[in-house]
Amino acid sequence: xxxxxxxxxxxxxxxxxxxxxxxxxxxxxxxxxxxxxxxxxxxxxxxxxxxxxxxxxxxxxxxxxxxxxxxxxxxxxxxxxxxxxxxxxxxxxxxxxxxxxxxxxxxxxxxxxxxxxxxxxxxxxxxxxxxxxxxxxxxxxxxxxxxxxxxxxxxxxxxxxxxxxxxxxxxxxxxxxxxxxxxxxxxxxxxxxxxxxxxxxxxxxxxxxxxxxxxxxxxxxxxxxxxxxxxxxxxxxxxxxxxxxxxxxxxxxxxxxxxxxxxxxxxxxxxxxxxxxxxxxxxxxxxxxxxxxxxxxxxxxxxxxxxxxxxxxxxxxxxxxxxxxxxxxxxxxxxxxxxxxxxxxxxxxxxxxxxxxxxxxxxxxxxxxxx
Numbered sequence: 001x002x003x004x005x006x007x008x009x010x011x012x013x014x015x016x017x018x019x020x021x022x023x024x025x026x027x028x029x030x031x032x033x034x035x036x037x038x039x040x041x042x043x044x045x046x047x048x049x050x051x052x053x054x055x056x057x058x059x060x061x062x063x064x065x066x067x068x069x070x071x072x073x074x075x076x077x078x079x080x081x082x083x084x085x086x087x088x089x090x091x092x093x094x095x096x097x098x099x100x101x102x103x104x105x106x107x108x109x110x111x112x113x114x115x116x117x118x119x120x121x122x123x124x125x126x127x128x129x130x131x132x133x134x135x136x137x138x139x140x141x142x143x144x145x146x147x148x149x150x151x152x153x154x155x156x157x158x159x160x161x162x163x164x165x166x167x168x169x170x171x172x173x174x175x176x177x178x179x180x181x182x183x184x185x186x187x188x189x190x191x192x193x194x195x196x197x198x199x200x201x202x203x204x205x206x207x208x209x210x211x212x213x214x215x216x217x218x219x220x221x222x223x224x225x226x227x228x229x230x231x232x233x234x235x236x237x238x239x240x241x242x243x244x245x246x247x248x249x250x251x252x253x254x255x256x257x258x259x260x261x262x263x264x265x266x267x268x269x270x271x272x273x274x275x276x277x278x279x280x281x282x283x284x285x286x287x288x289x290x291x292x293x294x295x296x297x298x299x300x301x302x303x304x305x306x307x308x309x310x311x312x313x314x315x316x317x318x319x320x321x322x323x324x325x326x327x328x329x330x331x332x333x334x335x336x337x338x339x340x341x342x343x344x345x346x347x348x349x350x351x352x353x354x355x356x357x358x359x360x361x362x363x364x365x366x367x368x369x370x371x
């Protein structure tokens with residue numbers, strides 16, 4: 001088996017609370033710190049295990065909030081202290097990935113970085129590794145590269161990437177230019193995309209030379225770029241880092257990397273895509289979690305919880321239990337029940353996307369103790 005890629009550094013952005021998975025996912029226990037697949041370890045640990053063969057344990061960095069540092073280091077005892085990049089507050093993906101790119105570029109000017117979310121589920125690791133190797137080869141040619149997932153159904157829950165012309169790159173036989181990004185479609189449009197093999201799901205994975213990615217940020221958001229450069233210059237000096245972070249980080253613009261890097265690069269012919277043929281899910285809501293844990297069998301009831309006590313008769317959906325209460329379900333279809341010590345959620349798979357609205361309402365009502 002080949003060893004790690006010499007010029008490659010993996011970056012794991014570990015932020016956000018996964019509000020559509022409330023009350024399971026909370027501010028102090030976000031989605032990436034849960035075992036949502038029954039693997040016996042958290043999504044963050046699963047992500048590390050996927051990336052270690054590609055980068056090696058000394059070339060994986062995590063960008064996370066200060067509040068999650070201890071939990072991240074417990075989950076990843078092999079991570080080097082210098083590779084934990086702490087955000088004082090969430091500033092969206094451009095700041096998180098851009099910070100890692102700026103720090104790593106100063107340490108190793110020609111480094112290629114790959115950004116992979118901490119809370120996604122990927123199966124068939126050999127196919128994932130093949131896609132990443134192709135993406136790195138493409139990045140060496142100066143492209144910013146993303147990995148798009150070959151759709152397995154006409155999903156309305158994901159954004160899409162439309163492929164354009166094929167590229168001729170050694171080591172990347174499937175590389176193609178990106179024509180455009182498309183927001184989440186309605187069902188009829190999703191069926192059209194599914195029938196057209198040029199459309200891929202947007203999984204938010206980006207692989208690029210660090211200096212190329214930073215150049216795109218500089219071109220489109222010069223003030224944000226300047227702030228990232230100030231942070232990177234001070235980062236490896238412990239005495240300087242704190243004051244600079246306190247001064248600069250709150251001023252960084254909150255904006256997703258799709259808008260600062262991916263879409264502008266696509267418009268200029270600088271963005272490439274590799275089709276990913278592996279099973280992938282971003283576990284965005286309880287409907288996708290139910291599907292993931294019932295292996296797509298709609299008539300099954302998925303159960304998560306080490307001490308779950310569930311009685312069911314002609315029921316389907318998902319139950320997540322963190323208590324010792326007996327939960328009985330009779331004759332209900334596509335049900336979602338999440339039972340925690342201080343909050344209970346009951347909905348259906350059809351309405352799973354609306355859970356975020358409950359979280360927003362709780363914030364407005366001042367009931368932050370259950371978030």
